[in-house]
Amino acid sequence: MSDIPEAEGPYRELTIAAAVLGVLIGALMTAAFVYIALKLGFTMPGSTVAAIIGFAILRGIMRRESIVENNLNQTVASGVNNASAGIAFTLPALFILGINDPELANFNPVAALLAAIAGSFLGIVVIIPLRKQMIEFDRLKFPSGIAVASLLRSPGAGERQAKLLAGGFGVAAILHVPAYFGWIPDQLPFGTWLGGPAWFPVTLGISFASIGAGLLAGRGGLPFVFGGMLAWWVLSPLAINLAWVPDMQATGAPSMAEWNAWAAGWLYSEMLRPVGIGILIGGALSGVIASLPALKAAVYSLAQATQTEGAAQEVSARTLYLGVAGSFLVLFLAAIFAAPDMSLPHAALTAVVGCLWLALAGLVVAQAAGMTDISPISGMSLIGVTIMFFLTGGEVATSIILGVAVSIGIGQCADMMSDLKSGHLIGATPRIQQIAQFSFAWLGVPVAIGVLYLIWNGPGFGPGNPDLSAPQGAALAAVMEGLSSGDAPVDKYVTGTAIGLAMGIFPLSGMGVLVGLAMYLPFYITLTYGVGCFISIALERRLGTAFMAETVVPVSAGFIIGEALVNLTLTLFSLGAGG
């Protein structure tokens, strides 16, 4: 027999300790991340941070030896924290627009709260039926999910794997510190160094997290890399040389270098990015159509939930239907509260379209996160707000409030699916994970909105406050002003969607989403990720799949966790020091 005493009693999974600790960690992260988002315009990946804190407390301090209990704690914490990005990226726009428009400043906070809570529930229930499709049939990677699973499994994975995880963590941490403080550049612009123009970028980011995600994706990430190359190494030079962008003379640019920089920015924001968003949407739509037989099997399996032992691991279809109906009702109420003048049928239509968009955008974001670890939440939220704007006949406050629901909902989709991937790898019960996220994730909403009001009534935020400029909220406010004047790149969205739909016919799962995402993101992210993919392919070819599983996975997980945790620590440290 082993010298270590064997555990007795039921195996701990969703326990009071895991839930309470998860809610506390999640609430703390939510408060911190709302502040970070208002300051910097981005948040941090919550799952890895929650896993590490939960690991330290549950396993280290409380001596509770259950890997799946720790997974549930992390599922709850990251679900709660998901509200931070959803709220901080959208709701500040309403505060900012309210400065010049007192009518907007008096928006109904109850409507915002209801919409956000409805979004939180809806995001979870719409993505649950796709668990089988994404995790079991398509086998999407979810690099952060793999990283969390590697971390959770480390007590049993053996000394070698633990050392590799720690080594990856150390390398990413050591390199990220000087890059964070600007002691070394955070990007390596090889193209510029060689005298190349800004519209033909050859730039790598100093990000071991991106390389780690590429290492985990391997060959599956190649369409993403090729999409970026198509955008920046083919379309961009074509646009410049065929004068699709106004030339130097027409714009009156004083020098070629300045015009190059302007043209690159214009190409990205007005041409590639909107088309990329369209391709993302079309790719996701066609993905749903192409997967209908498998989806049918997944829904059938949910309907059988009480009939077979295996299928009982899923939340029942009835629960999901009730969840969708309940969330719709709350969103409907939010629409009524937000716009008391709106007729009931109009409010119902707005809520229905909001739910449909949330489901589609949630699918896009979950697929993108599954394939690349990157979630285009802000882009999808932006389109959600645009749709709401047109549906409500130009009601800015109502559009943003319903946009909050979309933003939180699609974040929940990506987070739930990543947590389910971690759960699959350590053998957690999907039904229990789903119930945990469903029961507790909404608690982050009042925390995030409370922190937002607290800061607004204290130091304030927005373009007038250089310390807390709320970049994402300010950008959304600018878009709303643009929409109010009728300015939206509809042609790019429509044509992009047509391309994404056509690409979905090609028998390569998720290609449209990957290519669209590559056009949507800055190229240095795509290229750095691509380096990871190419290294992964070369290593697998040379050293085999066993080497990938035993060595590359823990090292890559260490890269992702190391950069996320060091970034969070340094950011909090800088903010605390008055940075």
Next chain:
Amino acid sequence: MSPVMMKSIGAVVLALGVMLAASAAVQFGESDYQQATAAGQQTFTEAAVAESAVVPAAQRLSEWRAAHLVMLLAGLILIITSAVMARLADARHREISLTASGGNDWGETLQRLKGDTSRFLLELENPDTRLDQVREQINHVRQSVLEPLIASRHELEIRLGLAAYAAVLGPLSGFERAFNRAWTALADHHRAEATASLELAIVQLNEAEKALQESAAK
């Protein structure tokens, strides 16, 4: 033409199609181009330049359509052609794989997994068995048998079609999750949970086997 050759040509056609369609999509209509020029002038010239009027969505679409629709359609046709070529190549590959031997024998591998899982269950019944030894064996089976089998899942999809693929892979994934849970429980020194997980794994494996046999019989 061999399936590999057909698929390679399809990939080239796809690249051309995406390039052509995306080239059309990113271009501006007349009014948008004027707006871009005005924006550039505002960036570079100190003198205030009158902002061009906002282009309504319908006008944007109609101007873009007049200038670039043909190019977009040509690109879409190439993309669809490439998809048809790739699907024909898959069908041809399926025909070849149905007549040829080789590849992963799913029935045999599922049997092997069932044998291994039953053996682990027997070992766990013996109180003198070291849990870490069983855990290492589970890890070995996972890496040497289960992961290669799942990596070859597209062969199954090509042979049986998407619906049958889903019918087999669903319970097989359930087996994988239960097998993973057994490993996790053993890492936590929880013999009873590991035993229960391996028992569930066998139930799932039986379902996968049944689905495979039913699909093969059709």
